[in-house]
Amino acid sequence: MASELAALAVVSAAAFGAMAYARLATACLAPGIPRLAALLPVLLLLPVLPFAFSSILLRTVSAFFLVWLCGFKLLLLAAGNGPLHPALPLVRFFACAALPVKVRDEKQPSRGSPPSSEFFLLSFASKAALFAVLVSLRRFRARMPAYAVPAFDGAHVYLMLELFLASAAALARALLGAELEPQFDRPYLASSLRDFWGRRWNLMVPAVLRPCVYHPARARFGAPAGVLAAFLVSGLMHEVMFYYITLEPGTGEVVAFFALHGACAVAEGWCAAWQSQSGLWWWRPPRPVATALTLAFVTGTASWLFFAPVIRSGLDKAIVAECEGMFAFLEGTGRNLTAATTRLVWSHR
Structure with missing residues (x-):
């Protein structure tokens, strides 16, 4: 360390x-x-x-x-x-x-008041505790039922990203003294792929993909091309991120994952537009069912394509070991700080 x-x-x-x-x-x-x-x-x-x-x-x-x-x-x-x-x-x-932050535009209407520092600390502590539990349970992943593994991996990645991004946001908030845009918006409530990727999951990525990729491609070739281009660029950049994990050339599986989701998101948009224009509204499942189907598709395809390179190389075990070491370091640091504070208080009595 x-x-x-x-x-x-x-x-x-x-x-x-x-x-x-x-x-x-x-x-x-x-x-x-x-x-x-x-x-x-x-x-x-x-x-x-x-x-x-x-x-x-x-x-x-x-x-x-x-x-x-x-x-x-x-x-x-x-x-x-x-x-x-x-x-x-x-x-x-x-x-x-x-830092992965975006300062809230004061001219835009605010989506509710920013969370208080007490609420942020409570939320961060609860997510950190849950993440620590998942890290401990990772050793039993091979014994889990096949249907539970994608959900377990998805929750692990979500909490890890939340904790890292929230830590960066706390630092940025201290430096800037400004209100920041949310980095996640409860992705576990997404009712469609467009809702999941565009409005809930890791919102700092869409914030740069829209002006860099989506808007130019949409202006030149139309909205579907803009969506596909944004997903493909996201896939390529995820391949780059996976190179930093594995230090090996990409396999193309991550690009395939985002290309699949981009095509499905375009299909969702076409269906919604066709139904609106024709006036033929098909039956839509209740929101809880739509959310369950969306999350099942995301976690299922992620288990098939997204997580495959890391798990196949065995680096998921190395990452878990690093997480355990990080928690041990933080625990030891906390104990030392507590002991030092206690000695300091007693020395002044």
Whole structure:
């Protein structure tokens, strides 16, 4: 953990320096090729930084933050679009670029009041406890019924992403002092694939895919092409993320997973449009049934295609071991802090 913390400090410092350069370089250049050329050194540096970590989790999470989200935001900055702007204060520019957050637009209507710090801590603690339970149960995965394995894997990935993204959001909120857009919106309540991917699951990804991929493809070829293009690019970027996990070339299974879901999402849109135009509304299942079918399709196809490369290589066991080590480190740190605080209190009495 000491070496990983040192690597985290180095990567954070390098990312901060890169974002400072990006802000300074783009401030005096017009959007387009000049900005893109100026940002090219940063775009070449970001994919290298995650290799500073030996931990699979930290390497993959940093790649997601820096290579995917930050890289796409910088491409939008080169085009004069997106959440980044050279006029932003440096700390805000860095937080918005390097962390998976999106500052809520004050001009847009708010979807309810932001959660209080007490509610956030309670929610985070409960999810962390549940994740710890799942990590402990992972050793029994081979003995689980076949129908339970996809749900177990899906819950494991969801909670892991929630915890990492919530931690990054807490840091960003402390740096910015601003209200942030939600990163997830209860994906376990999704009633369709479009609802799941577009409005509930890991919302920081659609936030960069829409302006980078979907809108240009839709303007040129139509909405279905925009949806398919966004899913294909998502699949390709997930293959890149899996490379940081396995350090091996992709197998194409993850791209196939997102291509399948993109085609199904387009089919959903066509069915809805045809029913609306024809006035022939077929029977729709109750929302709980639709949610169950949606989640079953997502977890079933994920077990077949998405998780296959990691499980086949055995790295899922290594990731679980890292999670167990992380919990042990946090537990030991908590005990040491408690003991130190207790000694300090008693020494002043």
